[in-house]
């Protein structure tokens with residue numbers, strides 16, 4: 001399996017448990033790694049892989065539309081999007097809020113999971 005990574009993607013999201021966080025969106029930072037079939041490199045064809053530009057566009061548009069209380073729920077939503085819509089066999093994501101806690105640069109969630117029937121590789125950095 002090959003892996004695509006997207007680093008330090010900044011997305012405006014409706015996230016948080018407090019009233020002020022429900023009144024306005026805030027920037028979250030995503031780091032994603034997901035598996036793609038080796039066939040993509042063999043055939044040199046975008047149709048054989050997961051188009052990372054489409055992944056970024058879909059995440060942006062979904063997170064613009066809904067509110068999540070918990071960063072955990074937002075993380076699970078993104079994992080499900082990658083599994084269900086893009087058929088990613090394996091996903092690792094890290095999603096962080098920035099500057100929401102005093103003296104903390106980033107706080108967030110980390111999820112690493114294989115789609116049903118796909119095992120977790122230990123080589124995906």
Ligand SMILES: Nc1nc2c(c(=O)[nH]1)N=C([C@H](O)[C@@H](O)CO)CN2
Pocket residue numbers: 015016017018021069070071072097100101
């Ligand atoms: N486990 C979590 N704890 C907290 C979350 C969260 O999403 N998961 N969120 C908040 C607030 O929204 C916070 O980020 C605002 O400062 C607090 N704890």
